[in-house]
Amino acid sequence: MKSLLLLTFLSAVSGLPRPSLFTENPALSSKSLLTRETPAAAAANTTASSCSQAVLALASGIQSNIADQNNELATVTALGNVxxxxxxxxxxxxATQASLLSFVQKGIQIREENQRIAPAGNAAIAGLATVAMAQVAELSLTVSLALGGNGTDVAKANATVETLKGDFKGGIKQNMMNLAAATANCTMSAATGSTAAKSVAY
Structure with missing residues (x-):
C-alpha cells in the first residue's frame, strides 16, 4: 500500500514544471542582441552628413579670406608703428602702405571667388555680401593712405589706420560667422577643421 502511494506521489511531482537555475534576461536574448542598436550606430544616425565638395571649397575659400584679413590687420598695425x-x-x-593695399586687393579677389562658387541657397551668401560692402570702404581708406607729394598728414593717417584696424577685426569676425553658416548643415573632416584653426591664428 505504501509503495502504491509513493508511486502516485512521484508521478504527480514529475508532472510539475521545474524551476530554472538561469532565468532568461530579455535584454540578453538572441533576438534583442540582433536588433539592439550599438552606440556607434546610434551616433552615426544622429550625426550630420559630411559636407559636399562644393561646400568644402567654399569653406576653404572663406578660410583663405580670413588668413588674408589677418595679414591686413598685421600690416596696418605695422603701418601705425611707422x-x-x-x-x-x-x-x-x-612700402608698408603698398603691402597693405596688396592684401586688401587680394582679399577682394578671394571674396569674389567665394561668391562665385557658393552653392545656391547656402547660408553664407548674405554674409559674403556684407564682406563685399566692407571691402569697398577698406580699399578706399587704404588708397587714401598713399604718400602725397608733400608726404602725409600723420594725424589723419593715424585716424585712418585705427579705423582700418576696427574694420579688419570686424571682417574677420564676419567671415568666421560665414564659415559657420556655410557648413551649418554638414560636418567637415578633422583635417579641414585643423586647417581652419591655422588659417585664423595670428
Whole structure:
C-alpha cells in the first residue's frame, strides 16, 4: 500500500514544471542582441552628413579670406608703428602702405571667388555680401593712405589706420560667422577643421 502511494506521489511531482537555475534576461536574448542598436550606430544616425565638395571649397575659400584679413590687420598695425616714428621713415611707410593695399586687393579677389562658387541657397551668401560692402570702404581708406607729394598728414593717417584696424577685426569676425553658416548643415573632416584653426591664428 505504501509503495502504491509513493508511486502516485512521484508521478504527480514529475508532472510539475521545474524551476530554472538561469532565468532568461530579455535584454540578453538572441533576438534583442540582433536588433539592439550599438552606440556607434546610434551616433552615426544622429550625426550630420559630411559636407559636399562644393561646400568644402567654399569653406576653404572663406578660410583663405580670413588668413588674408589677418595679414591686413598685421600690416596696418605695422603701418601705425611707422607713423609713430620721429622722424618717420617715408620709404618704409610707402612700402608698408603698398603691402597693405596688396592684401586688401587680394582679399577682394578671394571674396569674389567665394561668391562665385557658393552653392545656391547656402547660408553664407548674405554674409559674403556684407564682406563685399566692407571691402569697398577698406580699399578706399587704404588708397587714401598713399604718400602725397608733400608726404602725409600723420594725424589723419593715424585716424585712418585705427579705423582700418576696427574694420579688419570686424571682417574677420564676419567671415568666421560665414564659415559657420556655410557648413551649418554638414560636418567637415578633422583635417579641414585643423586647417581652419591655422588659417585664423595670428
Amino acid at each position: 607713423l609713430a616714428q620721429n622722424p618717420m621713415d617715408l620709404t618704409l611707410y610707402s
